[in-house]
Amino acid sequence: MRVLLMGNPNVGKSVIFNRLTGIKVIASNYPGTTIEFLEGSIRIDGKKLKIIDAPGTYSLIPSDKAEEVAVNLLMREKTDLIINIVDATNLERNLYLTLQMREMEIPMLLDLNMIDIAKEQGIEINTTALQEEIGIPVVSTVAISGEGIQEIRQSIRKIVKR
Numbered sequence: 001m002r003v004l005l006m007g008n009p010n011v012g013k014s015v016i017f018n019r020l021t022g023i024k025v026i027a028s029n030y031p032g033t034t035i036e037f038l039e040g041s042i043r044i045d046g047k048k049l050k051i052i053d054a055p056g057t058y059s060l061i062p063s064d065k066a067e068e069v070a071v072n073l074l075m076r077e078k079t080d081l082i083i084n085i086v087d088a089t090n091l092e093r094n095l096y097l098t099l100q101m102r103e104m105e106i107p108m109l110l111d112l113n114m115i116d117i118a119k120e121q122g123i124e125i126n127t128t129a130l131q132e133e134i135g136i137p138v139v140s141t142v143a144i145s146g147e148g149i150q151e152i153r154q155s156i157r158k159i160v161k162r
């Protein structure tokens with residue numbers, strides 16, 4: 001299985017990748033950190049999954065080199081699962097890409113990351129309502145502390161079993 005981490009720039013994809021695979025990547029606050037992509041693997045229920053940390057993109061119509069790399073990762077090879085990482089403080093902008101990818105009818109998991117900052121800003125997200133509205137399973141994470149990573153694994157497990 002090939003699992004792709006997709007999302008806007010600077011939303012925490014590489015930190016999630018690190019949490020899932022144990023592979024350290026240089027993460028900085030500067031958007032566009034992931035220019036090429038990184039590949040790792042995780043084992044779930046004895047199954048080995050290839051997991052790819054894509055550069056950030058705002059849409060499926062690339063506007064620079066990094067976005068082109070991300071879109072090609074999605075378009076040029078069969079993807080079995082998209083983990084779409086979104087910045088919970090900026091849902092509206094982030095969901096644009098989500099809705100574009102949903103059109104592709106590839107199994108997808110939506111991860112609301114940076115829930116810590118959202119809370120600080122007084123933003124509360126009704127994940128059940130969101131999940132029902134968009135028809136995609138939703139999890140919440142704080143990548144830097146590891147909160148919710150177990151839920152991502154569990155959701156992957158459910159999808160792998162299907």
Ligand SMILES: Nc1nc2c(ncn2[C@@H]2O[C@H](COP(=O)(O)OP(=O)(O)OP(=O)(O)O)[C@@H](O)[C@H]2O)c(=O)[nH]1
Pocket residue numbers: 007008009010011012013014015016026027028029030031032033034035054055056057113114115116117141142143144145
């Ligand atoms: N407070 C907080 N910071 C986070 C969280 N997740 C990631 N960060 C920080 O956000 C910044 C961006 O994280 P990255 O993992 O590099 O983001 P990315 O999506 O891989 O970025 P690009 O590769 O540039 O698209 C880093 O400084 C992280 O430490 C989170 O849940 N909470």
Ligand SMILES: [Mg+2]
Pocket residue numbers: 013014033034053054055056
């Ligand atoms: Mg990155």
